[in-house]
Amino acid sequence: KQEVTQIPAALSVPEGENLVLNCSFTDSAIYNLQWFRQDPGKGLTSLLLIQSSQREQTSGRLNASLDKSSGRSTLYIAASQPGDSATYLCAVRRNTGGFKTIFGAGTRLFVKA
Amino acid sequence: DGGITQSPKYLFRKEGQNVTLSCEQNLNHDAMYWYRQDPGQGLRLIYYSQIVNDFQKGDIAEGYSVSREKKESFPLTVTSAQKNPTAFYLCASSRDRGRYEQYFGPGTRLTVT
Numbered sequence: 001k002q003e004v005t006q007i008p009a010a011l012s013v014p015e016g017e018n019l020v021l022n023c024s025f026t027d028s029a030i031y032n033l034q035w036f037r038q039d040p041g042k043g044l045t046s047l048l049l050i051q052s053s054q055r056e057q058t059s060g061r062l063n064a065s066l067d068k069s070s071g072r073s074t075l076y077i078a079a080s081q082p083g084d085s086a087t088y089l090c091a092v093r094r095n096t097g098g099f100k101t102i103f104g105a106g107t108r109l110f111v112k113a
Numbered sequence: 114d115g116g117i118t119q120s121p122k123y124l125f126r127k128e129g130q131n132v133t134l135s136c137e138q139n140l141n142h143d144a145m146y147w148y149r150q151d152p153g154q155g156l157r158l159i160y161y162s163q164i165v166n167d168f169q170k171g172d173i174a175e176g177y178s179v180s181r182e183k184k185e186s187f188p189l190t191v192t193s194a195q196k197n198p199t200a201f202y203l204c205a206s207s208r209d210r211g212r213y214e215q216y217f218g219p220g221t222r223l224t225v226t
Binding site: 004031032034036042044045046049089091093095099101102103106 | 146148153154155171201203210214218219
């Protein structure tokens with residue numbers, strides 16, 4: 001059974017700091033991994049999608065890496081800003097069993113001005 | 114603008130009443146999904162549909178029903194059989210069930226008293 005864990009559950013950093021959010025999954029048989037951002041009371045916004053054959057994806061100040069063999073992904077945020085404050089979720093799509101997507105519980109990030 | 118709309122944003126119902134949540138997309142996506150989000154937990158899949166007139170149960174389908182009569186629309190009915198219906202409900206879509214990223218609507222917060 002695929003399980004997705006995100007550590008830490010919450011993180012508070014000063015503005016300008018570079019930071020790393022972690023996502024681990026138990027079954028390496030994945031199709032892709034997607035990182036999302038969620039603001040309080042809102043839907044999810046897609047940040048980055050990494051296919052299983054890829055090692056990383058970049059968008060602006062965000063860089064996501066994928067290591068399937070170790071069951072890990074990281075989301076790197078450079079030069080954090082107060083506007084980055086949100087909950088970040090990772091989601092793993094299996095490549096069997098109907099391509100089901102399993103979500104982590106998220107990391108709640110607070111960037112202090 | 115292309116996207117996913119959900120209505121209403123907030124919904125209040127008395128116990129014992131059925132309620133239908135709306136989800137519409139104009140992205141021309143084949144696959145649509147309904148998730149439930151509870152505090153501190155990852156999203157859990159209720160139902161998904163890969164194509165018009167077809168849908169499959171997810172992990173927590175008991176007490177819910179759906180229909181997919183049009184490609185653009187995937188309404189979710191929360192029935193009185195759902196034991197704990199108060200939650201945040203999120204609708205999503207993707208080009209297909211495998212490779213492509215999921216896009217989410219803004220969510221509906223349902224409160225049942």
